[in-house]
Amino acid sequence: MADDTSASETSQNGHQDGDRPDALTRLDETTDALMVLRDSFTDEEPLDTALQRLADTASRALPDADAVSVSLVDLAQPRTAAFTNARLVEVDEKQYSADRGPCLEAGRTLQVVRAVVGEHVDEWPEFEAAAADHSIRAYLSVPVLLPSLQSAEQVHLGSLNIYSYTAAAFDPFDEGLMRLFTMTASATIAGAHRWQRAKDHISGLEQALVSRAVIDQAKGVLMVVHSCTADEAFSMLVQRSQHDNVKLRDVAKALLDSVTRS
Structure with a gap:
């Protein structure tokens, strides 16, 4: 300058x-x-x-x-x-x-x-x-x-x-x-601008699909462990999410990680 x-x-x-x-x-x-x-x-x-x-x-x-x-x-x-x-x-x-x-x-x-x-x-x-x-x-x-x-x-x-x-x-x-x-x-x-918005939208959809897959896997683990239905397993995840004030996907990922470590 x-x-x-x-x-x-x-x-x-x-x-x-x-x-x-x-x-x-x-x-x-x-x-x-x-x-x-x-x-x-x-x-x-x-x-x-x-x-x-x-x-x-x-x-x-x-x-x-x-x-x-x-x-x-x-x-x-x-x-x-x-x-x-x-x-x-x-x-x-x-x-x-x-x-x-x-x-x-x-x-x-x-x-x-x-x-x-x-x-x-x-x-x-x-x-x-x-x-x-x-x-x-x-x-x-x-x-x-x-x-x-x-x-x-x-x-x-x-x-x-x-x-x-x-x-x-x-x-x-x-x-x-x-x-x-x-x-x-x-x-x-x-x-x-349109390209950026489309890219961001696609990234959001991809993230949503990943989150859905993680949640579904966590539900499957809970169904096996607790012999419950898919809806009941999902309710367990939601309750933990609300109790810990943590995103549902993060609760599901933490559950899967704990299963993998054990």
Whole structure:
């Protein structure tokens, strides 16, 4: 990371404050980044891999983007799923723990949120402190929306967060470019999202089948030992599970393990 002096004068991409590329150049850079993103996606890859590719590509789309992260906020606990600078993840994590900040604001309003560090101390004190600690001077959060298969509405996945050491970074034109960037990328991200959900669903089914097999084997042991019916054996397992506050599968596995050891 650049020191405080260089960070305040020059962005990582080499642009002086007030010496920004013109709109056509910025549009070309964003278009090139989108083409790279489109060509690099595959039909089957983990969601985090796709989001990391999104972060890497977005960091090249804007001249003042010194680092990028992607927050997943469609979960009970938000998390940073991708980043180009591990040290700056703390800026997002402080927002998660405080339940406020531009990253979460972008998700709640579904609007692009630009924050100039120093201007939101009362509104987002945790974000302000963390950003200042890392010499961040401007921060842009763009909601990532995916097309829904069930309705015409879009599904909010998270936020694309862009950090800059340049206070004058991210004007309204950049905000529009990043909105276009995430909208165009959403189709390819949606493929990874569906693949991940399908994979998780299959893993859950496989785990359920394994659990069922273990429980059935334990029931068989109890039926032999106690000369009882399958329902009675199952009731014994349930009672032990409730008494010990242990999952039914774990009770059944412990029983099988004890039989094997004896």
